[in-house]
Amino acid sequence: MRLTALALSLLLATAPGAFAQDIDKVNGSISIDAGQQAGDLQTVNGGIRIDARARVGDAETVNGSIEVGDDVQAGELSTVNGGVRIGRNVRLAGGIETVNGGVFVDRGGQVRGDIETVNGAIGLVDTDVDGGLETVNGDTTVGVGSHVKGGIRYHKPNKPWFSTKQRDPKVIIGPNAVVEGPLVFERKVVLYVHDSARTGAISGATAIRYSGATPPAQ
Numbered sequence: 001m002r003l004t005a006l007a008l009s010l011l012l013a014t015a016p017g018a019f020a021q022d023i024d025k026v027n028g029s030i031s032i033d034a035g036q037q038a039g040d041l042q043t044v045n046g047g048i049r050i051d052a053r054a055r056v057g058d059a060e061t062v063n064g065s066i067e068v069g070d071d072v073q074a075g076e077l078s079t080v081n082g083g084v085r086i087g088r089n090v091r092l093a094g095g096i097e098t099v100n101g102g103v104f105v106d107r108g109g110q111v112r113g114d115i116e117t118v119n120g121a122i123g124l125v126d127t128d129v130d131g132g133l134e135t136v137n138g139d140t141t142v143g144v145g146s147h148v149k150g151g152i153r154y155h156k157p158n159k160p161w162f163s164t165k166q167r168d169p170k171v172i173i174g175p176n177a178v179v180e181g182p183l184v185f186e187r188k189v190v191l192y193v194h195d196s197a198r199t200g201a202i203s204g205a206t207a208i209r210y211s212g213a214t215p216p217a218q
Contacts, residue, residue: 022057029064032056040075047082050074058094065101076113083120095131102138114150124148132181141172142179142197151181151200154189171205172215173197192216 022039023030029046032038032054040057041048047064050056050072058075059066065082068074068090076094077084083101086092088108095113096103102120105111105127114131115122122133125143132150133140136157142148154169173179173193185191185204192215193199193207210216 020055020057030059030061034069052087070106135169136187137166137169139170139172141174142177143172143174145176146174147178147180149180152179152183154185154187154204156186170215173199175213 020037020039023041025043025046027045028043029048030041030043031049032041032051034051035053037054038056041059043064044062045064046061048059048061048066050059050068052069053071054069055073056075060078061082062080063082064079066077066079066084068077068086070087071089072087073091075092077092078097079101080099081101082098084096084098084103086105086109088106090105090109092111095115096111097116098120099118100120101117102122103115103117104123105125107126109127111127111129111131114134115129116134117138118136119138121138122135122140123143124141124146126145128146129148129150133148133152134155136155140152152171168188168190171189171191175194175196177194177197179199182200183202183205189205191202191205191207192210195209195211
């Protein structure tokens with residue numbers, strides 16, 4: 001029993017942001033310096049910056065972007081109006097969510113949850129995602145060496161509030177990339193799949209195969 005309690009305490013102590021102070025604001029940005037620790041980060045009107053090698057809990061804002069440096073450990077990242085940009089070798093214990101903004105995860109990233117956006121692009125480079133990718137509008141690139149376990153889903157957009165025709169989103173599954181789950185498209189997209197990539201079942205789109213470093217120009 002004592003060993004079990006000790007193991008649990010060690011696990012909690014190594015979790016991102018464990019026992020560190022939360023930061024909660026209404027107006028203003030939040031910055032965590034390189035190598036520092038913090039608990040959950042929350043603001044309404046302001047961006048969040050987490051510098052290299054920092055360890056934090058969840059990070060959430062409404063009106064602002066989230067920027068994460070290299071070698072960071074964090075929980076879940078979410079914003080409404082802003083993008084999320086993540087450096088190299090970042091470990092996230094949760095997912096990434098935004099409404100109006102893109103998501104980019106650089107090489108060596110590990111995301112334990114889903115990546116979700118509505119109006120924004122998703123870009124991965126040599127990144128592992130335990131969950132899936134969900135979006136409505138915007139391009140998606142599962143770049144070289146990336147691995148998405150939960151599939152990809154494009155939801156059907158609501159009736160547009162303007163009459164200007166938008167181009168169909170472009171979806172690229174790059175060299176040596178793997179998407180294990182189903183790829184479900186409830187709207188029209190242009191789907192490119194590299195010859196070296198592997199995917200689950202595709203519904204709602206027809207894959208265009210390519211073999212070069214980049215898809216053919218459209």
